[in-house]
Amino acid sequence: MRYADWPLSAPVNITWEITHHCNLRCIHCLSASSDESPDELSFDECRAIVDQLAALQVFEINFGGGEPLLKDYFLPLLRYIHEKGIVTCVSTNGTVLTGEAVACFAGSPLVNEQVSLDGATPDVNDHIRGAGTFHRIVNGIERLAGKNIPLSINTVVTSLNFDQLDRIKELAAFYGARLRVSRFRPSGRARQSWEMLRLSRAQLRELSAWLNADPDILTGDSFFSVTAGGRRRMGLDMCGACKMTCCVDPVGDVYPCAFMQEEAFRGGNLRETTFKDIWDNSSTFERFRRLEPASCRRCPRFESCHGGCPAVAWFISRDLNSADPECLAAWGQAQKSTLKAQNHNLKLKSHYTQ
Amino acid sequence: MAGRLAHGVQVRKEAWGLLFYLPAGHRVCFIRSGDWLCPGHFDGTWSLEDIIADVSTRTGTPAEMVERSLPRLTARLAAGGMVADEIR
Numbered sequence: 001m002r003y004a005d006w007p008l009s010a011p012v013n014i015t016w017e018i019t020h021h022c023n024l025r026c027i028h029c030l031s032a033s034s035d036e037s038p039d040e041l042s043f044d045e046c047r048a049i050v051d052q053l054a055a056l057q058v059f060e061i062n063f064g065g066g067e068p069l070l071k072d073y074f075l076p077l078l079r080y081i082h083e084k085g086i087v088t089c090v091s092t093n094g095t096v097l098t099g100e101a102v103a104c105f106a107g108s109p110l111v112n113e114q115v116s117l118d119g120a121t122p123d124v125n126d127h128i129r130g131a132g133t134f135h136r137i138v139n140g141i142e143r144l145a146g147k148n149i150p151l152s153i154n155t156v157v158t159s160l161n162f163d164q165l166d167r168i169k170e171l172a173a174f175y176g177a178r179l180r181v182s183r184f185r186p187s188g189r190a191r192q193s194w195e196m197l198r199l200s201r202a203q204l205r206e207l208s209a210w211l212n213a214d215p216d217i218l219t220g221d222s223f224f225s226v227t228a229g230g231r232r233r234m235g236l237d238m239c240g241a242c243k244m245t246c247c248v249d250p251v252g253d254v255y256p257c258a259f260m261q262e263e264a265f266r267g268g269n270l271r272e273t274t275f276k277d278i279w280d281n282s283s284t285f286e287r288f289r290r291l292e293p294a295s296c297r298r299c300p301r302f303e304s305c306h307g308g309c310p311a312v313a314w315f316i317s318r319d320l321n322s323a324d325p326e327c328l329a330a331w332g333q334a335q336k337s338t339l340k341a342q343n344h345n346l347k348l349k350s351h352y353t354q
Numbered sequence: 355m356a357g358r359l360a361h362g363v364q365v366r367k368e369a370w371g372l373l374f375y376l377p378a379g380h381r382v383c384f385i386r387s388g389d390w391l392c393p394g395h396f397d398g399t400w401s402l403e404d405i406i407a408d409v410s411t412r413t414g415t416p417a418e419m420v421e422r423s424l425p426r427l428t429a430r431l432a433a434g435g436m437v438a439d440e441i442r
Contacts, residue, residue, distance in 0.1 A: 006370055012382050057366040059375040059382075085364070087377050109362070110377075244382075 008244065010279060013060035014053065015247040015258045018046075019071045024093050025189075026118075026129045028156055028197060030259055031249075032188035033066040040250040043073040045271070047080055049248070052275045054084035064091040064258065066250065075104050082110045089114060091154065094140025095133065106147040114152045114180065115141050120167035124160050128197075141175050151177040152218060157207060158184050158197035165210065169217070180218035181211075183225075186315040187259045194315075204326055225308035225324045238306035242267075242288035246279070254278045256288045259311035295323045304328075357428070357437040358398030365393045365436075374436045383434055387427065389413060390420070396437055402428060 019040055022033035041049070053061065061081060068074050069092055081088055087110050094115040105111045115137060119125030122134035129137070144151050153172040155161060161168070169179040186194040199207065208226040211217055224238065241256035248254055252270035255261045267282035279285065293307035307313075308324020316325050359365060362377045371387035385391070390409045394400075400408075406424055410417040431437045 006368070006384055006386075008373065009366070009368055012373070012375065013380070057364070059364055059366075060377075060380065087375075087380075089380075 010053075010056035010058050010276070011246055012058070012240075012244045013062055014058060014245060015062045015064060017065050017247065017249050017258065018063055018068045018074060018077075019066040019250050021070045022065060022067045022093070023070065023096060024067070024130050024133060026093075026116075027193045028118075028128060028158065028184060028188075028190045030185065030188040030190060031064075031066065031261065036066075037250050040071075041252050041270075043077065045252065046073070046077050049252070049270055049275065050077070050081050050084060050086070054086060056276060056279075058086065060087045060089065062089040062091065067093050067096060069096045069098070069101055075101060078104060078111070079108075082108045086110065088112065091116065092140070093129070093133075094137040094144075097140045097143050102143055102147065105144065105149045112150045112152070113144055114154045115144065115177075116154050116156075117141070117168065117171075118155055118158070119161045120164040120171055124164055127160060128156075128158065138171075141177065145175040145177065151175070152180045153177050154180045154182055156182045156184050157199065159199055159203065160197060162199060162203050162207070178216065178218055180220055181223070182220060183223055183309070183312075185259045185309065185311050187261070187311060191315065199326075205328075208328065225305045225312075225327050239291070239308070239310055241310065242285040246285070254282075256285065257311060259309075260314065291320060293323050294321050299323075301328055357396065357432060359396045360435055360438045363436050365396060367392055374431070374434075376435060378435075383431075383436060385427065385431070390415075390424075391427075396431075 017031055019036055020031065020033045021036035022029070025034060063074075065071075068090055078088060078090070089112040090105070091114045094117070105113055116129070117125060117134075117137050118128040119134065125134040125137070126132065141151075141153065153168065153175075155165070155168050157165065165179075165181070172179040184190060184197055184199070186198075190197070204226055207223070211219065211223060211226075241260065246254055246256055246267070247258045247261065248270065249261055253261075254267045254270065254275070255265050256267070265284055265288075267284045268278035270278075288310070291307070291310055293313065296302050296307040305324070305327060308327045310320055310324075312326060313322040313324050314320055316322070364375045366373050370384075372385045372391055372393065374383040374385065375381075376383065390413060391405070395405050395408075402424065406417055406420045409415060409420045409424070428437065
């Protein structure tokens with residue numbers, strides 16, 4: 001039995017998109033954030049949810065959005081969560097940091113900060129995150145650096161910044177931060193930018209080798225589908241949605257993960273029912289826990305990725321039973337097919353020229 | 355000696371045993387201990403002998419059997435940075 005199959009009474013961590021409001025319009029934004037949604041959860045509603053999560057001993061809440069710091073009650077909510085002993089990770093775009101926010105982060109041992117940066121140079125980063133953002137983000141990183149706040153720089157790996165990953169890692173190290181790389185997935189605004197920003201197979205192969213060679217790079221289990229042997233046992237080797245984690249959106253809807261925020265995958269709403277009820281009884285969640293793409297069962301890599309990322313498979317094929325289209329085995333099969341086809345063509349050519 | 359939870363480490367009871375959470379690296383550790391162990395055993399007040407006696411009393415498992423298994427388990431927890439070898 002795999003560890004991630006051991007039934008949990010509650011998630012290890014949840015991703016909480018606290019608002020859809022964002023001052024940036026990144027072209028790869030997973031939630032297509034822009035304006036605040038009508039009817040986002042109130043402070044009191046959020047506190048009641050935190051009470052539930054604390055009672056269930058959820059260990060960690062990862063905040064994203066939208067830009068969490070644009071939510072007026074975000075810092076009081078963070079303090080309330082820390083009073084409950086829950087570890088937090090705050091993902092920010094780094095452009096709206098206030099002195100109060102920096103002091104709040106620096107004052108708690110339970111907070112981790114993650115600043116999004118998508119290039120080592122303004123031209124690359126700004127193409128993705130918007131004009132002028134590179135310098136504003138680096139200013140934000142400078143404000144957080146040296147304050148004894150666990151800090152990471154998060155980069156969504158795309159075809160545009162792929163060649164700059166080592167430089168971004170150097171930049172992170174300069175500020176005492178670690179580099180965390182995330183997988184580019186075709187949800188939210190990324191559906192429109194998918195073909196332009198997705199990695200080529202050669203790049204994915206190179207990325208796999210790069211990650212394999214450097215265990216200091218954090219991945220947040222983003223890349224288990226391409227993980228090679230060197231990173232085994234460093235994280236999950238399968239999708240943790242509904243097994244170890246899930247996602248709460250700004251209006252209290254609960255989904256398997258942040259990349260699967262579609263009505264078909266909604267497990268329930270926290271205004272209508274309890275978190276525990278959704279976690280234990282949602283048929284959607286139960287279906288996710290049993291998910292095992294039929295096309296992957298005979299794959300020699302199955303034990304290494306268990307079908308890869310269902311979100312990528314879903315958005316590409318609209319079929320949860322499909323394999324992750326960016327998996328390593330698929331490259332192998334594609335290579336074999338290409339070689340077979342080339343050999344076949346060579347034979348034909350040879351046959352017709354004799 | 356069994357020890358107490360290391361700094362920042364949290365633990366909760368699951369049907370199959372204990373789930374430890376280590377904030378450093380955001381890692382978890384699954385310990386399939388069934389009903390033998392409970393989070394309270396790692397509050398720093400229990401010696402290994404106390405835990406063996408407690409498990410034996412609660413589960414009806416012969417103390418010798420618990421004694422054979424438990425030190426390996428607690429040693430693993432210590433090696434993994436989940437418990438510190440201290441008793442308050």
